[in-house]
Amino acid sequence: MxxxxxxxxxxxxxxxxxxxxxxxxxxxxxxxxxxxxxxxxxxxxxxxxxxxxxxxxxxxxxxxxxxxxxxxxxxxxxxxxxxxxxxxxxxxxxxxxxxxxxxxxxxxxxxxxxxxxxxxxxxxxxxxxxxxxxxxxxxxxxxxxxxxxxxxxxxxxxxxxxxxxxxxxxxxxxxxxxxxxxxxxxxxxxxxxxxxxxxxxxxxxxxxxxxxGGLARDSLRLGVLPMASPVQRLAWLHTHLAELPGSGIIYTLTVAGAEDLARSLRSAGHEVAAYTGRTDTAERELLEGRLRANEVKALVATSALGMGFDKPDLGFVLHLGAPSSPVAYYQQVGRAGRATERADVVLLPGREDAEIWHYFATSSMPQQERAEAVIGALAEAGRPLSTAALEAVVDIRRSRLELLLKVLDVEGAVQRVTGGWVATGRPWSYDAERYERVAAARDREQQLMVAYETTSQCRMRFLQEALDDPSAADCGRCDTCLAAAGQPSWFDAYIDESKVALAEEQLAQLGVEIEPRSMWPTGMDRLGIRIKGRIAPDASAASGRAVARLTDLGWGSELRALFAAPDAPLPTKLAAACVEVLKAWPWDRRPVAVVAMPSAGRPQLLDSLARGLAQVGRLQYLGAIDLVRTESSGPGGNSAFRLADVWGRFAISPELASALAGLDGPVLLVDDLADSRWTLTVAAKLLREAGADEVLPFALAVVA
Structure with a gap:
């Protein structure tokens, strides 16, 4: 050789x-x-x-x-x-x-x-x-x-x-x-x-x-720091980030989590940047280069910055929230310490981790009914259909539809050709047994990850054994090895009280934008709705506001608990938060009236929210939009079908139309939850057509 x-x-x-x-x-x-x-x-x-x-x-x-x-x-x-x-x-x-x-x-x-x-x-x-x-x-x-x-x-x-x-x-x-x-x-x-x-x-x-070969990494010092609240985790980062060796990566489980955490750390003076699936290619290259040159202390990233990123002297990897398996965790921490004597690795798990794992696991698993619907739609079309055109035929969100098409392509049922997708006509059957086995395996991996967080054995050995490495052995460096030897952990769990106050202040910050929809989905005529192209300016909503995202580090947990509980009037704490969001809203013109969305599931919550905002803001309360069709396909689905689901469900009563005609200023349109934003878009269109000259959407929470 x-x-x-x-x-x-x-x-x-x-x-x-x-x-x-x-x-x-x-x-x-x-x-x-x-x-x-x-x-x-x-x-x-x-x-x-x-x-x-x-x-x-x-x-x-x-x-x-x-x-x-x-x-x-x-x-x-x-x-x-x-x-x-x-x-x-x-x-x-x-x-x-x-x-x-x-x-x-x-x-x-x-x-x-x-x-x-x-x-x-x-x-x-x-x-x-x-x-x-x-x-x-x-x-x-x-x-x-x-x-x-x-x-x-x-x-x-x-x-x-x-x-x-x-x-x-x-x-x-x-x-x-x-x-x-x-x-x-x-x-x-x-x-x-x-x-x-x-x-x-x-x-x-x-x-x-x-x-x-053996998978042990001699440079890595592993540790887990369980903390009850997002405030504690953020405060620990504020206390210790500057002390960590060199530059590194802080992983989060969601895009919103990465963006929020990067914003919080930057506002406290830490040189960090967010790196997610939303980051465009040119910006990714720039951020990777800045990290390699140690021009940032850390990139706050999702798994988009994972396999293959090469910085041999990466000094640390932190996780705010645990990946769904020890295998995935090993892959991410493996970015650190490839050419250094020491690299620090700390996991700060969160209570919300299992919920996030479940969402991603179910979204990546093809469902038989949906698979058959896609194959049938392509076969019936008899010509190539683009993904956008297919969305108007089958009720599947774009990201899940794209993944399903790839799976069906690999399995020979459909094929990508110039102009879109076609059905091959080859025999195909849903392999339920295989997907059940995969789902069960992923469940076991999630349980292993929980076990990693609480184990008293060597953490490197645990990861090696999860990867079936026959050379697995105690590392002598991780927090559990040190504890077994009667020595203190290699990392400091101390949190500066001033950093706790800072974290509380940051996580208490309120208000996220609800961006208005600007385009109608492609292919709505296939669903019997003759609209297309750009939403007309005189029929669109203005930029709106919500208290927070459901995934937010701070208010997210409060909102998730609210929506998981039985219907009841709005809690005082959240009512006060709504008022703060309205105070900070930089609108061009102050609203003069409040209109509520109708709610079949949370009428007490929505009514108390709308009336409360009208009262505290001294705004005219005009009541709720009429709900003329109660049946719904439920949450989920793609844009075309979600718009079709709300199209024709609402109407403006003559009394509300009369009141709108006499207004001189914007209307505050109040809802509890903004997900696809099509409900607010359709309602705003109706209000504008009935005489409102501007519609400002407001919701307690947005989904993402």
Whole structure:
């Protein structure tokens, strides 16, 4: 392996570098033996070195480019940068560089590319699938499947598009080496991935070499700090964030949580920024660069900043709320301490964690009735339907519909083509048993995460055992190991009282914007409602306000408890909060009257809210909009169906219309909960048509 060692030293720029245990063995299997290999090694072990060195050696032999299937743009950017530093010509085709696609295609045709990175979703792009993938499959020198646990629906981060790799494997020449890598796979996932890697073109299986190393991370100091309230958790961060080594990541479970926490920390002088699924590509690149350069103390992130983000000297990882499994937790904390002697890892779990786990688990699991509705709608259409057009036919929210289409595509029931989606006509049945097994496995993982929070055994050992690592052993550094040895915890649980007061003040802050809808959903005519395009200015609501989001760190718990309780008048504490929101509302014109939405479920709450606001604001109370149709499809569904559900449910009485006509100023439209905002949008349209010159929506809470 002298050539391989020379390639490694060129790659890392160190003439004395040597392979770590298992790296040379993996390269030997790929280059000399043309095998299929699954490498399961801890983060920071050097999995990318294996495929970079193999690429250099295979290209020297005259082989075609390496094709890497990689799950995240951040990972692609890191890999391309590392490859270029080693003299490897690396390019990518992804959603963020569409202007460069023609240039990349020409370079591929000219064999001027050593390494091409694509997302799993790119494998199903009609143009790429039909015009480029067959040639790449025929001549690529190495296929790499990075973060290979995503192949398995038993994995913590299953990506349906990853299952398309099974089809790609079947199209590869038998002599093409394949490397799959991951740091987060237990025994069940390893077996599942290895089985899928074995698929051959002629139906005969390939033998898969599995190389597995120990997953312990000697640099990590793990700890759990259970705290009863959001105030305590935020106050601890205010007290200790500046003391943590270097720069790091603070993970939250929701986008709203990340944005709120970043805002709170910034207002207290901490240099942090939010990084979520809502952050656009250019901003993500900027934030990643600032974190690498230690220009921020931390990024407050969701799992959008997860697999593949590479900052070897990342000093700490904190979690405000626990991930739903020890496997996912290990993957995220593995971002830290890859090239440092010490990195600090603290979990601050929350009471709301289980509720959030349940939401994400159920949203990612396809339901038989919905799957059959999608297949039936596409079959009946007889032509390609876009996702937006399909939304007007089946009552499924956009994010869930997109995920379901991917699953059905992988299972052969539908296919993405130019212009949208079509039904294939192939036999398909809902595999209820498999999904039940997956759901049960995820439930067990959630219980394991709870056990991790309360265990008295070594925390690193616990994570290793959750990943079926046979080398699991006590680390001697975590809080439980220190407690067993009669020593104090490595982290300080002390909270400065002034920080408690600051956290209380921040979490007591009130008021979030209810942004008005500006466009009607596509395809409403399919549902018998003849509206389309932009909502007319003289029929739209103005910007509104709510007390808080249901997911907020502060008032969120208060509001969730309110909506979970039986109907009753508005509590005094929340009534006072509503008044504070109204006082701080920067409206152009003060409202002169209050109109209430009708409520079938919480009439006492809504009536007391509307009348109370009218009384305290000395506004004219005009009563409630009439409810003329009580039946409802209930919460959930996509925009088109949610609008159809409320369309025609409300009416303006002659008395209310008469009162509106005599007003000289805006109307405050009061509701208890704003979710899709279509109820407020339709009600505002009716009020504007009846004579209101401006409608200001107000709600106790918004869902997100």
């Amino acid at each position: 002298l050539d391989a060692l020379a390639a490694l030293r060129r790659l890392v720029g160190n003439p004395d570098a040597d392979f770590r245990d298992g790296q040379a063995e993996a390269i030997q299997a790929l280059v000399a033996d043309r095998r299929r290999a699954l490498v399961v090694q801890r983060t920071g072990w050097g999995k990318s070195a294996v495929y970079f060195v193999t690429t250099m050696l295979r290209r020297a032999e005259g082989a075609g480019p390496t094709l890497i299937v990689s799950p995240l743009l951040a990972l692609m950017r890191d890999q391309i940068g590392a490859a270029e530093r080693a003299g490897i010509r690396a390019v990518t085709l992804n959603s963020s560089n569409a202007t460069q696609w023609d240039e990349v295609r020409e370079a591929l045709r000219a064999d001027a590319v050593d390494l091409l990175l694509v997302s799993p979703e790119r494998l199903n792009n009609p143009g790429f699938r039909e015009h480029q993938l067959p040639d790449l499959a025929e001549r690529c020198g190495l296929l790499v499947i990075d973060e290979a646990h995503c192949i398995s629906d038993w994995g913590h981060d299953f990506r349906p598009d990853y299952r398309r790799i099974k089809d790609l494997l079947a199209d590869l020449p038998a002599s093409t080496p394949v490397l799959a890598t991951t740091a987060t796979a237990n025994a069940r996932v390893v077996a599942d991935v290895a089985e899928q890697l074995s698929v051959g073109a002629d139906g005969s299986p390939h033998e898969v070499l599995t190389l597995r």
